[in-house]
Amino acid sequence: MTTWLDLPEDTLFGIDNLPYGVFSTADDPQRRRLGVAIGPWVLDAGAAARAVGSPDPLLEAASLDPLLAAGRAAWTRVRDALTRWLSEPAFRAVVEPCLVPRADVALHLPFTVGDYVDFYASEHHATNLGRLFRPDSEPLTPNWKHLPIGYHGRSGTVVVSGTPIVRPNGQRKAPTEAVPSFGPSRRLDIEAEVGFVVGAGSELGTAVPMADFAEHVFGVCLVNDWSARDIQGWEYVPLGPFLGKSFATSVSPWVVPLDALAPAARVAPPARDVEPLPYLDDRDAKEPWGLDLALEVRLNGTVISRPPFAGMYWTPAQMLAHMTVNGASVRPGDLYASGTVSGPDRGTEGALIELTWNGERPTELGDGTSRGFLEDGDEVTITATAPGPNGRRLGFGEVTGRVLPARS
Ligand SMILES: O=C(O)/C=C/C(=O)CC(=O)CC(=O)O
Numbered sequence: 001m002t003t004w005l006d007l008p009e010d011t012l013f014g015i016d017n018l019p020y021g022v023f024s025t026a027d028d029p030q031r032r033r034l035g036v037a038i039g040p041w042v043l044d045a046g047a048a049a050r051a052v053g054s055p056d057p058l059l060e061a062a063s064l065d066p067l068l069a070a071g072r073a074a075w076t077r078v079r080d081a082l083t084r085w086l087s088e089p090a091f092r093a094v095v096e097p098c099l100v101p102r103a104d105v106a107l108h109l110p111f112t113v114g115d116y117v118d119f120y121a122s123e124h125h126a127t128n129l130g131r132l133f134r135p136d137s138e139p140l141t142p143n144w145k146h147l148p149i150g151y152h153g154r155s156g157t158v159v160v161s162g163t164p165i166v167r168p169n170g171q172r173k174a175p176t177e178a179v180p181s182f183g184p185s186r187r188l189d190i191e192a193e194v195g196f197v198v199g200a201g202s203e204l205g206t207a208v209p210m211a212d213f214a215e216h217v218f219g220v221c222l223v224n225d226w227s228a229r230d231i232q233g234w235e236y237v238p239l240g241p242f243l244g245k246s247f248a249t250s251v252s253p254w255v256v257p258l259d260a261l262a263p264a265a266r267v268a269p270p271a272r273d274v275e276p277l278p279y280l281d282d283r284d285a286k287e288p289w290g291l292d293l294a295l296e297v298r299l300n301g302t303v304i305s306r307p308p309f310a311g312m313y314w315t316p317a318q319m320l321a322h323m324t325v326n327g328a329s330v331r332p333g334d335l336y337a338s339g340t341v342s343g344p345d346r347g348t349e350g351a352l353i354e355l356t357w358n359g360e361r362p363t364e365l366g367d368g369t370s371r372g373f374l375e376d377g378d379e380v381t382i383t384a385t386a387p388g389p390n391g392r393r394l395g396f397g398e399v400t401g402r403v404l405p406a407r408s
């Protein structure tokens, strides 16, 4: 696919990507509009549809919500149309005026987040956290390779990239302390994750099989599941993460459509060394949903980690199948995240607690300082790319956030 736009060959927002977002401009900050990123521009999608003479209510909305709910056939129709408008020279004269420089827009949370679930799908992350949190037990719990473990998070505190993160207060108790104390978290951490945005819902009482993944999931974003390790370590027994993670979860403003990732970014997941139950068995699947995303984590501008998503043990299709196997329904706008993406090697950990091994081996930053956990004022940015058609790469934009001091 080529475009009439003059884009650098190595742009991460080329014609094959076209991620969706919601933007506003300074001259009309209240007016939110749906756009797709292309090179250094945002195409105002509603305005483009009007300009070519086929106005589309799905593109006039102030969020992705109606498009998400419209389902796979509408997603394909809209993406095909946007691709045509940006590639066929005949459309150039009317569509070009609908491009807004990306540098001039504010980006917003692109959809209303419904239920939010966070999985735990990296074997390396789960093994590391098991060693750190439960040193006297086997690192992987006995259920880990039989089902994708997850927990329900707090969807109301999912925020768009750029939103400042206030250091949480809470109960903290180190294993060596006799009683808990109250105050700002001293072990504030990140979790580099990939998020899956549900479009078409499912019916209560009905499971979504792995094969129907692409009928329900619209696209992919980046997630930072900020985590207060001291609060978490004290509170989580036996029901799992609660206040240690619910204070904020950041998402990238661009949602990359699943269609942009197929087929180039799809890869086989790791070998299943435990036979999965039939509803999770993807060993014979012709097209399993492993995804070859390369993540990068920067702390105050220094790259501290490069987590590889391709090695995740559980795929997003398995996560959706598991999340609904009891008949729980999904709704448009539901978001589920992969869990921390950590690889097997040093420098591929998706969280500071692993990278610095509980703060014992601080990571060096370019300004000569080092970090065990986050300090006030620190800024964390997660980016990712994936293989696209013709050897080009697709970008996911970024999810970024700066830590503000705790409030008293
Ligand atoms: O092993 C634990 O007790 C805790 C694990 C986490 O903090 C991870 C969690 O949020 C899921 C993930 O991101 O993989």
Ligand SMILES: [Ca+2]
Residues within 6 Å of the ligand: 118, 119, 191, 193, 225, 339, 340
């Ligand atoms: Ca997490």
Ligand SMILES: [Mg+2]
Residues within 6 Å of the ligand: 153, 224, 225, 226, 227, 245, 246, 247, 248, 249
């Ligand atoms: Mg969180």
